[in-house]
Amino acid sequence: MIEKVNCAKKAIELVEDGMIIGLGSGTTVRVFVEMLAERVREGMDVAVVPSSIDSHMLAVEHGIRVVSLLEHPEPDVCVDGADQVDRDFNLIKGGGGALTREKIVASASKKFYVIVDESKMVDRLSMPVPVEVLEFAYGFVRKRLADLGYVLKLREGKGKLRPVISDNGNLIADVDAGVIESPEEVEGALRIPGIVENGIFLAEMVDGVVVGRKDGAEVLRR
Numbered sequence: 001m002i003e004k005v006n007c008a009k010k011a012i013e014l015v016e017d018g019m020i021i022g023l024g025s026g027t028t029v030r031v032f033v034e035m036l037a038e039r040v041r042e043g044m045d046v047a048v049v050p051s052s053i054d055s056h057m058l059a060v061e062h063g064i065r066v067v068s069l070l071e072h073p074e075p076d077v078c079v080d081g082a083d084q085v086d087r088d089f090n091l092i093k094g095g096g097g098a099l100t101r102e103k104i105v106a107s108a109s110k111k112f113y114v115i116v117d118e119s120k121m122v123d124r125l126s127m128p129v130p131v132e133v134l135e136f137a138y139g140f141v142r143k144r145l146a147d148l149g150y151v152l153k154l155r156e157g158k159g160k161l162r163p164v165i166s167d168n169g170n171l172i173a174d175v176d177a178g179v180i181e182s183p184e185e186v187e188g189a190l191r192i193p194g195i196v197e198n199g200i201f202l203a204e205m206v207d208g209v210v211v212g213r214k215d216g217a218e219v220l221r222r
Ligand SMILES: O=C(CO)[C@H](O)[C@H](O)COP(=O)(O)O
Pocket: 024, 025, 026, 027, 028, 029, 080, 081, 082, 083, 092, 093, 094, 095, 096, 097, 098, 099, 102
């Protein structure tokens, strides 16, 4: 937990008065929101574009002004967590099932900063890649992935039988692609009609990674 607090503290330094902030999702973002709310109470004027219903509610509960991507199609900065970050800054995201809106908000923003504790830093991406799939296409997508040697598994929900449904009304599933030697290749292979989006965020999107450790945090830039 202290790693997340240190990470969020450092990320707050990247925020300036007047900014529109793309807001990711997850527990690290939650800590960031708590600190952002403190700044807002002190008089900082910012607004957020949330990437999930969860983040939207969180911002509202903390008294942070929420705006839409329709009004602000180019947020100044996006701050979001990740499930894994490799040595080149490629990411796997989508542990919370919000990958599609997260990828949209991160892509739309002028800068994209990833906030993680050091346990997320890995040499190579290796966890199953979250995907959002249209229900209509599920059988086809599963077969196409099996032909490529990948196993697709519907996400098990907590407090709900599977499948987990995204904020956009689609299925959330995970693709086991083993240890990923080439994130570009796997990301390309996951571009199958019916997969709305996949959880590989290539390094070219990332401006910096804020890594939280027990004794502080640092911003790593490419
Ligand atoms: O991609 C995400 C949600 O879709 C999250 O950013 C990711 O799962 C990291 O979450 P946490 O900060 O709770 O570890």
